[in-house]
Amino acid sequence: MLSVVIDDGTTPNCSPIDEILREGARRMLAAALEAEVNSYIVELTAERDAMGRRLVVRNGYHEPRKVTTAAGTVEIRAPRVNDKRVDEVTGERKRFSSAILPPWCRKSPKISDLLPLLYLHGLSSGDFVPALEQFLGSSTGLSPATVTRLPQQWQADHAAFMERDLSEVDYVYVWADGIHLNVRLEEAKACVLVLVGVRGDGSKELVALKDGYRESSEAWADLMRHCARRGMRAPLLAVGDGALGFWKALAEVLPDTREQRCWVHKTANVLDSMPKSTQSGAKRAIQDIYNAENHDRAAKAIETFVQLYGAKFPKAVKKITDDETELLAFYDFPAEHWIHLRTANPIESTFATVRLRTKVTHGAGSRAAALAMAFKLIESAQARWRAVNAPRLVALVRAGVRFERGHLVERSEAVAA
Numbered sequence: 001m002l003s004v005v006i007d008d009g010t011t012p013n014c015s016p017i018d019e020i021l022r023e024g025a026r027r028m029l030a031a032a033l034e035a036e037v038n039s040y041i042v043e044l045t046a047e048r049d050a051m052g053r054r055l056v057v058r059n060g061y062h063e064p065r066k067v068t069t070a071a072g073t074v075e076i077r078a079p080r081v082n083d084k085r086v087d088e089v090t091g092e093r094k095r096f097s098s099a100i101l102p103p104w105c106r107k108s109p110k111i112s113d114l115l116p117l118l119y120l121h122g123l124s125s126g127d128f129v130p131a132l133e134q135f136l137g138s139s140t141g142l143s144p145a146t147v148t149r150l151p152q153q154w155q156a157d158h159a160a161f162m163e164r165d166l167s168e169v170d171y172v173y174v175w176a177d178g179i180h181l182n183v184r185l186e187e188a189k190a191c192v193l194v195l196v197g198v199r200g201d202g203s204k205e206l207v208a209l210k211d212g213y214r215e216s217s218e219a220w221a222d223l224m225r226h227c228a229r230r231g232m233r234a235p236l237l238a239v240g241d242g243a244l245g246f247w248k249a250l251a252e253v254l255p256d257t258r259e260q261r262c263w264v265h266k267t268a269n270v271l272d273s274m275p276k277s278t279q280s281g282a283k284r285a286i287q288d289i290y291n292a293e294n295h296d297r298a299a300k301a302i303e304t305f306v307q308l309y310g311a312k313f314p315k316a317v318k319k320i321t322d323d324e325t326e327l328l329a330f331y332d333f334p335a336e337h338w339i340h341l342r343t344a345n346p347i348e349s350t351f352a353t354v355r356l357r358t359k360v361t362h363g364a365g366s367r368a369a370a371l372a373m374a375f376k377l378i379e380s381a382q383a384r385w386r387a388v389n390a391p392r393l394v395a396l397v398r399a400g401v402r403f404e405r406g407h408l409v410e411r412s413e414a415v416a417a
Contacts, residue, residue, distance in 0.1 A: 167231025171197030202391020335406025
């Protein structure tokens, strides 16, 4: 019988309720393994040799092993099966393999998912054992070496991700940005080129993530060609900052994709060219441009900005007037999408968690590790990304339906015009 209480009213490793839950988990797992083996044997009862003896029978138990589960670490003895059948094709003996507890399994999938999640969000490899041993009742499978092997698997996952087929996916909008991350063992920061897209159903997902050299046009062009070779269709609109490398590469590889400059980056660049005493008023004037009711009013807001600041700060004003077409491109799309299309915020906000992790660890150990870590963090965050507003309109945009002043132009209106 299970003894859950000792002299001081607790168990050696945990409270009575934790010990009860752990024992319950052990018994349920043992019962499930027994049922699985019995079902396997019963199903193959008719399999017999020339002497009429059954080819599949019970054969005692395997050696005990500890398995870490969400209820804690439990010790289990899995039943063993003697399967004497021979595969006619390969000539090898057939073997029973438990779907519940494979031979290699030492942690439940929940625990396997927990370790990389905690590591990615700042728990150092040396802190796993003291942090989780009390919770799980054992340090089995939680050594620092186990954790530090995670980036190797992430690099393999990232390589497979970058070779997936894109011909069945249609990205109507894409955001592009280059993110710089600290690398402990190198003087220069790692530059990660990121593409995030909006699918036809309005959902957002990571399109590509690649190590690049200072956001050069060659690096961006190589990334986009790689996506095109795997079947990616040209997006209708690309959103990014004013980095010339990306736009030069876009014009070369995807010339039919329209350009939209990020207003957050543009605002910062303009204000940096002006004295602090005028930045507050200039910022409000810039907000009047990208928050305007429609394209015409935005154009008038630019004229107002030129009148207010053109004489004293021509360089700052030129930053907006030179890119007016690219800054106001989002007005030709559904009004519900404007808030998403005028900035590169989907990438910037996601990489806040990447920077948090690299800050805790003082940077990744190598460029490859930094890229793998960024990939897994984005993959984890991707499940929480919300779709664009009015997702039903994305398919209409791809179909070539026209929008004026942010609103859908009905066919009757178009004919009358």
